[in-house]
Amino acid sequence: MGALADWAYTGDTVRLRMWVLAVVVAMLGFNAMVAMGLISPEKSLYTRPRLPWLALILGGFMFGWGMVWASGCGSRSLTRLGTGNLKALVVIGAMAFAGMTALHGLVAVWNAQWLDRFTIILPATQDLPSLIAWSIGGDRAQWVLKVGSGLAVLLGLWAWTSPAARTPAVWGGGLGVGAMIVAYWWLSGVLAYVPEHPETLQEAFLGTRSNRMESFTFVAPVAYSLDWLMYFSDQSRTLTMAIVTIPGVILGAAVMAFLTGTFQWQGFQTTQDFVHHLVGGLMMGCGGVLAWGCTIGQGITGVSTLSIGSFLALAAMVLGAWSALKYQWLRA
Numbered sequence: 001m002g003a004l005a006d007w008a009y010t011g012d013t014v015r016l017r018m019w020v021l022a023v024v025v026a027m028l029g030f031n032a033m034v035a036m037g038l039i040s041p042e043k044s045l046y047t048r049p050r051l052p053w054l055a056l057i058l059g060g061f062m063f064g065w066g067m068v069w070a071s072g073c074g075s076r077s078l079t080r081l082g083t084g085n086l087k088a089l090v091v092i093g094a095m096a097f098a099g100m101t102a103l104h105g106l107v108a109v110w111n112a113q114w115l116d117r118f119t120i121i122l123p124a125t126q127d128l129p130s131l132i133a134w135s136i137g138g139d140r141a142q143w144v145l146k147v148g149s150g151l152a153v154l155l156g157l158w159a160w161t162s163p164a165a166r167t168p169a170v171w172g173g174g175l176g177v178g179a180m181i182v183a184y185w186w187l188s189g190v191l192a193y194v195p196e197h198p199e200t201l202q203e204a205f206l207g208t209r210s211n212r213m214e215s216f217t218f219v220a221p222v223a224y225s226l227d228w229l230m231y232f233s234d235q236s237r238t239l240t241m242a243i244v245t246i247p248g249v250i251l252g253a254a255v256m257a258f259l260t261g262t263f264q265w266q267g268f269q270t271t272q273d274f275v276h277h278l279v280g281g282l283m284m285g286c287g288g289v290l291a292w293g294c295t296i297g298q299g300i301t302g303v304s305t306l307s308i309g310s311f312l313a314l315a316a317m318v319l320g321a322w323s324a325l326k327y328q329w330l331r332a
Contacts, residue, residue: 001067001076001295001321008325017158017165018174019299024156025178026215026304030185031129031148035141039189042125043205044213045292046307051126053312054118055111059290060298060313063219064320066283068328069276070095073295074218074284075249082253084265090274091281092222098285099223107286115290128306147306181215181300188241189213207241214242215304217297219288221246291316 003015033039041047067073070091072080077095080088101107124134129143159165159174188205193213197204208214209224221242231237257263268274288294291313293302299317302310 001072004318004321005068005325008322009329012164013162014165014170017162018170020155020159021171021174022178022181022300023303024152024159025175026181026300027148027152027155027306029178029182030304031144031306033182033185033189034144034148039185039213041127041130041144041305043189044305045210046298046302046305046310047125047127047130049122049125051120051122051309052116052118053120053309055115055290056292056309056313057316058115059287059292060316061320061323062283062287063291063294064287064317064322065324066280066287066320067295067317068280068321068324070280070284071277074222074288075216075294075296077281078218078222078246078249079253082250083257084263086265086267087273087277090268091277091284093226094278094281095219095285095288096222096226098282099219099289100227100285102286102289103220103223107289111290122308126308128308131308151306177300181304184215184241184301185213185304188215192241209240209242215301216245217242217293217301218246218249219285219294219297223285223289287320 003013003019006012006015030039030041034041063073067076070077071087072091074092074095077088077091081092098107102111122131124130128147129140132138132143132147133140165171188208192206192208194204194206196202205211205213209220221240224240225243225246228237228239228243254263268277284294288297291298292309293299293313295314295317298310298313303314
């Protein structure tokens, strides 16, 4: 949200270029592992042939608008909580509640009854290399290298064109976040992959709730973290890799805040501020599930797979956030 706010209000694209650098690294890393045969894109959540385009657009727009009202996306809220910001606690709680209703509750029923009608079944998995190979022929592995590296080079060149963005902080942040996305892909798709589970005799991705290859995302894991805490005595509720990233982000932010002397308790000053953060959290929880992820889950993790749905959801998030930023500017 900060990157989009800088761009919308002042035209500054430095933080946006940091975000793009993270996408570049994640895209290169994921598709390099695909080309080497370490992982298969069709085993991720984002590349299924089923494309619920209306849910992705609506959910992405809701998430984008919600993160502006909540003063940041899901990962940002976790980071703010670690620095002592109690507003973020309200946002996270609202996001977890709304996310669970979208996963298994009332919103999930509405989604199945109405939004799922607007779904396209593609002839191949929805990553661009697979669709190109299906439409015009050729080996998918070659298209993975061409499309993945081509898009990454174009995005990287755009990020490099700004002298203000060529700083250690920008490049360290962008490259570091992108490398973490790749590391998580390897952790869930290679290290935790079992070709034949001894109990089910089927392939399994250990430590994941979806039994699919995953990387960082911060909407469904927040909801499942609340579910795990509420039903701790239920042995069917187990910790997953996604759930344990939630306290990890909070702890990392807290350590950094104490080391830099920036930890400070903060709360709401007005009722309107409280309402905006509450509604923003609800919109992010509901929208993030409908869109299959947040600005990290779709904006970096999903996009790294070259999924059409991820690009669609990301565009809707940007449009939603841009609309909310302009709305706030007009009100001010």
